[in-house]
Amino acid sequence: MRSVFCCPVFDEIRDFPELLERFRRGEHSADTLLLVNNGSTDGTAAVIDGFIENGLPVERVDVHPNEGYGAGILAGLNAARGRYLGYMCADGQVAPEDVARVLWAMERAGPGTIVKVRRVSRGDGIFRWVQSRAFNLICLLLFRTLTTDINATPKLMERGAWERMELK
Numbered sequence: 001m002r003s004v005f006c007c008p009v010f011d012e013i014r015d016f017p018e019l020l021e022r023f024r025r026g027e028h029s030a031d032t033l034l035l036v037n038n039g040s041t042d043g044t045a046a047v048i049d050g051f052i053e054n055g056l057p058v059e060r061v062d063v064h065p066n067e068g069y070g071a072g073i074l075a076g077l078n079a080a081r082g083r084y085l086g087y088m089c090a091d092g093q094v095a096p097e098d099v100a101r102v103l104w105a106m107e108r109a110g111p112g113t114i115v116k117v118r119r120v121s122r123g124d125g126i127f128r129w130v131q132s133r134a135f136n137l138i139c140l141l142l143f144r145t146l147t148t149d150i151n152a153t154p155k156l157m158e159r160g161a162w163e164r165m166e167l168k
Contacts, residue, residue, distance in 0.1 A: 003103055004082035005030045005154060007090035008063075008072025010038040013047060016090040020051050020058065030099055034059045035090065036076040039066025077162055086156035094154055102156045116155040118148065 009016050016035070037045045037060055048060045061079045063072055073087045084106055088094045098117045105115045124132070132151070139145045 002082060003030045003084040003086065003106075003156070004032045004034050004080040005099065005156075006034045006036060006073060006076030006080055006085070006087040008036040008038045008069050008076065008087075009040060009044050009048075009090045010066055010069075010072070011040050011042045011044065012091055013040070013042045013044050015092055016044070017047060018092050019090050019094075020047075020056065022096050030086070030103065031082060032057045032059060032080075034061060034076050034080050036060075036072040037062045038069070038072035038075075039064050074167060083159055084156050085159055085162050086154050088154035099154050102154050106156050106158075111158065112161055114155060114157045114161060116147070117152045119152045 007016070007019065020033070020035075033056075035048050035058060037048060045060070045062070048058065051058045052060065059079075061075050063075045066072075077085050077087065084103070086099075086102065088099070102115045102117065106113065109115060132149070136145075136148055136150050139147075139150045
């Protein structure tokens with residue numbers, strides 16, 4: 001398996017089926033979509049199971065209770081198998097072509113690289129804009145990240161990079 005994208009899902013039964021439909025049509029180009037049922041109570045698990053039963057390359061991981069988006073990402077990436085591991089939201093914010101772009105960039109990148117998109121504009125208010133700039137500056141100073149949008153997804157990395165991080 002070449003690539004696995006992890007998507008935490010929490011009570012998004014109205015949003016994430018579109019992601020699955022796009023995936024079914026092959027618009028994402030990832031090998032497997034690993035959906036993390038992140039403590040959902042709205043029938044999310046049954047929808048995921050339906051896609052699995054229909055033969056889609058979808059896997060499910062359950063997290064109960066919901067401990068936040070980050071915990072869902074960790075659970076998914078810890079369960080994922082593949083050469084490249086990535087994550088993104090499941091609510092339709094990520095365009096299918098962005099997944100294809102990060103896969104393309106990863107295959108051409110050197111070892112230890114983490115690939116992600118950069119959002120040009122989000123239309124956020126001034127408070128969110130200032131908060132985001134401050135966070136990006138902190139990441140630059142602490143980790144030497146050369147990006148103006150550290151939070152943008154999808155993000156993709158080699159399995160070895162994920163394992164070396166030892167995130168908890």
